[in-house]
Amino acid sequence: MFEEKLKEFEPIFYPKSIAVVGASAASTKAGSVWVSSLKSAGFPGIIYPVSSGGGRIADLEILPNLRLVPGEVDYVIVSVPRHSVLELLDDCVAKNVKAVQFFTAGFSEMDTQQGRKLEEQMLEKARQGNMRIIGPNCIGVYCPEHRIPFPMGTPGESGPVGFVSQSGGIATKLVTIGMTRHINYSKGVSFGNGIDLDASDFLQYLAADPKTKVIGAYLEGTRDGARLFSTMKQIAKTKPLVVWKGGRTEAGAQAAMSHTGSLVSSAAIWSSMLKQAGAITVRSLEELTDTLLVFQQLGHGQGTRAAIIGGLADGGGGNSVAAGDACMENGLKIPPLSFETKQKLIELVGEVGSILRNPVDVSQAQFRGLSTLFQAIDLIVRDAASDIVLLQEDVEILLPIYSRKGLEEINEFLIELARRQNKPIIVVLPPGSVEVERLEIEQILLAASIPVFCSMERAAEAIYKLDQYSRWQEAKQSQSQKT
């Protein structure tokens, strides 16, 4: 699907050379920041800083004009005032540049006639010169595999998640949250005003990209809704597409229906469109990253029957009740443990002070030692009534009882357990008074591919979305086999 995009976008995501226009010796300028970021990220191609002032930056000579670049230029990053963009585009055409990304802002987003006109002229020049434009008003491409960071950032680890974002701020947040939560990106792009290449183009590229297995998107609007809809419809069949629609667009009087005009709002149409296309809809940055995390770590929905271990130690009762509510309210099923498992747990931790149905509270194990706790968790994980296990690890309660060493052992056990059998284990680490230790544990678990969330609600919501998508995809496939 969309295989032609791979070759077309090669100079955008894997350029052999990048020229940064507007990179002066003054290190605070956006263009200069780009050069330093590319250099320190270890970009494997050639970097050409360009600025009329000349001089040096990051050990590179600044060329006074793009036309004076000695070699070929695949990709140009532009950070010059908008009055010189047209002239610059002529230079790009003369140099046979493949794609130009404009950081420069102040176009149609200002809602002025002048801004829109300038965009039209830019587009015309690009079309004539057989060149693609990214932006304007955007931070462009992120490709950790090819060591292209966002400005001022560093590339994180390479992975299976691709993203598109109209906003540069959100794109940057996706990368930084990804670094802390081990969401690893194949590539990402922020396309701003998207006067030439827009969401549909980049989504098509990510759909074709063999390195991308899951796609996330932050969108605010579109210039071609019909194309976006058909693109998403095609993509969702093969790759999960998680979409966060930000902001509202003009519903417009035309959209109103005769009798029920006021009922139609653009937000409702967007959400219907996404559902119809088979996209997974999210409503916030948290939800987007939660969902991308489970898709990356678990890949395919294993079912919604959850075994919940609400308490490993003191205070597990109330937590178990709350966890049960959180999971059921977010679509998961909580079947009781089998009779056999329950009997074994009674022998192991005793009935008094325990909840041995589901959610399960095995806090009584704290009086019998870690090996009892491990046996109890093992029994619950092996119980055939569940497809997944959610375990709440409340670090501020566990730390005084088991000490740091005990906590380490608990997490080593969880990692070993997750590896030795197939049922997914998801850990909830609620924030509290021992944040340093909690964050350390989060990093250890995430590094071992165990999804970590800070609340049961968020975990349940993300798991449910994964499962819904898998069911939808299966139904779609069996439907297409029939016809």
Added chain:
Amino acid sequence: MVKNQNFLTEVESKQLLEKAGIPVVEAKLARSKKEAISMSREMGFPVVLKISSPNVVHKSDSGGVELGLTNATQVGKAYGQIMSSVKQAYPEAQIDGVSIQTMAPPGVEVIVGMSKDPQFGPVLMFGLGGILVEVLKDVSFRIVPVTERDAHEMIKEIKGYPVLEGYRGQKPASIPALEKLIVKVSQFIENNPQIKELDLNPVFAYPDKAVAVDARIILE
């Protein structure tokens, strides 16, 4: 009053819909009292009379609708009443006559509509009739083309869905018939891009079929 030559009358709208295979309660235009009575006899009582005018959109609000007429005398009287109350409400309206149709037996009332979204083009809307759509805004949308599966999800998505399954002795509505109707409307819209808005309100859903009782089409 709306002055808009792009409004198709109920009779015209239904003719187009019927040709496209969308089930409608057939309506005929009667240009006189005499014609109204003879057409009613032909169709069989009880009948419904509605004002036919390109300028009158909300027909019942202006006294332009008479329901459940069981004989020729009632039809004649209703014709006169409709003419006088519409003329009073809209003195300048162009009146073509009245549309006549047989009174459809009661079913579950739903509405199916289409409007054009500036970003996504034609969008179909589905909802239950009356208070549920007007007050609770319990409607669902899908972008054209709408597949059978989309139609199915669209119907199930509304909160009032259990009403379609039958309650308090009311017979259930045929979901497959509604799905088919929605898909047909989607195809009709695809084949006729000059249609700007469409309103099937109400559609009566029965255990074995779904029929558009009233219909309105606005062209670009």
